[in-house]
Amino acid sequence: MSRHELERQLERDRQRVEGYLQMRLSQEESVPPLLSEAMQYAVLSGGKRIRPFLVLESCRAVGGRETEALPAAAAVELIHSYSLVHDDLPAIDNDEFRRGRPTCHKVFGEAIAILCGDALQALAFEILSTDLIRQGVSTERALDCVRELARAAGPTALVGGQVLDLLGEKREGGERNEAAVRAIHEGKTAALIRACCRMGGIIGGAAPSLLAHLGNYGYWLGLAFQIQDDLLDITGDPEKLGKTARKDMAQKKLTYPSILGLEGARQRAEEACTRALEALRPLGEKGVLLAALAQFVIERQQ
């Protein structure tokens, strides 16, 4: 039942966020057309939009108004999209396909892809500082959102995780153990998903203790999500994934299955899911869709 409801809500939120992103990515006449085209290509590419859903649902779960959270949902998707564009570059992961289409640099060239990512990151912060206020969010809460997103996107989190991932691949990063792979996944995935939940909570006016619970949920959900991603790289169907499979192994990436084996990694994903569900308890019935998402994340096949 809640699974069906989750799917309906994911779809409604996806449409709402894509409409907002589409509007925001095409409204500025002074953006060079080629850059604007690259930004739209990178962002409007049919992802599941789980991060925006988490912002909106966390806001709703604490009794906030989803319209107020919409700019934060869009901003986090811009950060996620920019990080994919840069990760796919030849100098980093060298990926040619993403979500079933050629990657940004394959279509627009490396220079535009680098600049497109840079512009998406800046636009995320412009949207937080401008649009949230326009939707009626207080200055205080808007600035709290800037702080959450900037920290999650920065050198201690998103970018730091990407660097650890690169070094792990080249075996220059020291130990190949569970702590090392967890540090990568925390940075690359869990920190931003945690920030989604906290931003939704902040905009919805959650008390600090509830915010901490939402943050913990996001952290464990993010970890479960990334471990499942590692598993799908090995067991998934490339056509469903829309990207090159078995790349992690080919690149000798540091992943949960590479350290713990398939069964060990599955166990860790389930443990993370359990921790995510525990963190939701204080929300009671309000957390039902967030809980359904945690289940969905470890059962997904794409």
Add this chain to the structure above:
Amino acid sequence: MSRHELERQLERDRQRVEGYLQMRLSQEESVPPLLSEAMQYAVLSGGKRIRPFLVLESCRAVGGRETEALPAAAAVELIHSYSLVHDDLPAIDNDEFRRGRPTCHKVFGEAIAILCGDALQALAFEILSTDLIRQGVSTERALDCVRELARAAGPTALVGGQVLDLLGEKREGGERNEAAVRAIHEGKTAALIRACCRMGGIIGGAAPSLLAHLGNYGYWLGLAFQIQDDLLDITGDPEKLGKTARKDMAQKKLTYPSILGLEGARQRAEEACTRALEALRPLGEKGVLLAALAQFVIERQQ
């Protein structure tokens, strides 16, 4: 007299901002060491720090406290530094030297250079949203600064200008005329320098009309600065410049001298300087160092 005073103030501010940047770039233990090293290399490279000076001096000129403006001065230098790291990449300008040293990607490789730039941009917004408040700036003013910097760093300004520059070079951007080169310089340089002056004014509590004057000053100063940069590429001493000279011509870049000749470009730089000085009039004596900087910018030989 004011020239001597300007040089003393530039040097004092340079030291203060570099101390702040040094502290901010080394305080986080959870940044991967290689990333931290690359960020410090990119930022602590002995530039003139004109942008931070403009933030601090604009704040002082409207009667604000410079300690409050220090985080904004650091943030704008992080944005400037990240943009240089990315512009120097092989896929963009392919520069091997910057400020007399090998560029970031020559030392750390392309992947780390891309990620280093990404991290510096995120850190700029983290500093605005965290450190300004810590220094006693109001939430309202801090959020205004986020908005100024995000807009100046985004697709309508800094990144847009870089894209136009790339397209101009490849002669894919349509017309090669003065309007086209001005659009490049507005985006690449003038927008960020304008934002410096406005952020300093915001933090210092300037009224909207004064803020507009400071913004105009910054715009024209930025334009003068970039035209002078075009000129120095042709007439400058490579050793003093610390970077490869005659590169614009070799790359067939769209510059003021390429459109108007050396004399025409010099005239435009002087006109821009005059407009900058005019914008300062409402500040009276308080604007003396900003005025001296405008003079300095068009007389500089490096």
